[in-house]
Amino acid sequence: MKKVTMMDVAKEANVSKSTVSQYINKRYDYMSVETKKRIKEAIEKLGYQPNYIAKSLKQKKTSTIGVIVANILHSFSTQVIRAVEDYCHEHDFHVIVCNADDDPEKEKKYVEMLQAKQVDGLIVFPTGGNVELFQQMVEQNFPLVFVDRRIEGLDVPSILLDNKKAITLAVEHLLERNYKRIGIITPSLIRKITPRIERIQGYKDALEKHGLELNEQYIKSVDVPLMKDTVKEMLELPEPPDALLAGNDLALMEVLKLVKEEGLEVPSKLAIVGVDDVSFASLFNPSLTTIAQPAFEMGTDAAERLLNRIKGSPVEHSCVTYYEPVLRKRQSS
Missing domain, CATH: 3.40.50.2300 (Response regulator)
Known part of the structure; x- marks a missing residue:
């Protein structure tokens, strides 16, 4: 079967190719409701699938981030991941989650793999190893946020409990x-x-x-x-x-x-x-x-900081944010 192209969608909807591109990238500012409806119907009728790889190459961004947790068995880690995923979904970013299993060597392999996949940034629960690797990433201005832990001497925004x-x-x-x-x-x-x-x-x-x-x-x-x-x-x-x-x-x-x-x-x-x-x-x-x-607040904060950094906001050097703990009094004490 012949692959359906953006030009095919444009012809079916009776619009320009650039208008279809704007629709796919959700740039609707000057687009009428009728035009959006025609493009949507054309995409569904033709079964068009956008080429996200080509889009990534063109924009030099993948709209994807990586999250490397030290140990995914921690309830705190899973709650943070959920908050990160929720925030990224709202902002059209994808999330790849990796579990380092408290192993610095495994953490290093995941960092290298995610960079090879050209993720736009990383949220990391650092294992305590790989200081030189993270320092190199800081020097390269690679978007990076630490959660739950910080590494002395590294200028990486870090989000922790007090x-x-x-x-x-x-x-x-x-x-x-x-x-x-x-x-x-x-x-x-x-x-x-x-x-x-x-x-x-x-x-x-x-x-x-x-x-x-x-x-x-x-x-x-x-x-x-x-x-x-x-x-x-x-x-x-x-x-x-x-x-x-x-x-x-x-x-x-x-x-x-x-x-x-x-x-x-x-x-x-x-x-x-x-x-x-x-x-x-x-x-x-x-x-x-x-x-x-407050795991969900911390995860949302981490995702927001990273996406802002990816979108070009100024780097927050040496910014450590401590969140307040809450005592839940029950019967075991």
């Missing part, structure tokens, strides 16, 4: 409920991931602020598969913690697995507060006290 305040809210809530031996568990700090570092520091600062002695045995940062055994060891101490902060949703899941396996009574034996307001928090028995992040 992690220190989040943990302070949790600690002060537990102190109000008369818990004094408060522990915290997070994933490993080996790659110095921003929220983990800041949450541990916020925990230490909150204890110091309220005159509580810091017990290093109550602070654990390990890989997720080791978390259950690590928490179990904490609870077997001569003076075990009477409350525990789960540093993210994956940590919370491991704590809850242990609670179930050991038959621990919550909160009488162990109070629990989780960072990330997981979807089942209000349904769990007892319902879970959590620190919520």
Whole structure:
């Protein structure tokens, strides 16, 4: 079959080829309702499919961005992705999502692949590696936004939760409920991931602020598969913690697995507060006290900043935006 061209649509609709091009690119400013209707009907009748590759080559833009998440299993990550996709859909941009699985090498391959596909910009939850690669992208003026994490020394707009305040809210809530031996568990700090570092520091600062002695045995940062055994060891101490902060949703899941396996009574034996307001928090028995992040707002902000940058807005060097956490008080604390 002969491929239908833009000129075929123009002849069928009795308009010029440039008018069809304007219609396809949604430039309707000086186009009558009748003209738009004729072009629409011609496209449907002929089955015309615009050549987006040719359009991209001509405009030197693909109207596509990449999103590289460090770990797509985090509820926060999926919520941010949804907000990014919603915003981009409204602005006629496509989104390619990649999961780095907390692996800097995998992250690097995805960056290179997405650049090869000529995406117009990237939203990245950086793994903590690839500093030189991102520095090179900054020097090349490539549109880039970081979410959830930042990399010291890189002038990249970054959108994060106020992690220190989040943990302070949790600690002060537990102190109000008369818990004094408060522990915290997070994933490993080996790659110095921003929220983990800041949450541990916020925990230490909150204890110091309220005159509580810091017990290093109550602070654990390990890989997720080791978390259950690590928490179990904490609870077997001569003076075990009477409350525990789960540093993210994956940590919370491991704590809850242990609670179930050991038959621990919550909160009488162990109070629990989780960072990330997981979807089942209000349904769990007892319902879970959590620190919520405004994930959709953060995702929308990231997408808006990136698209503005792609469209030529001035570069926001060293711009770090912190979002406010919200304490959701429930029955687990």
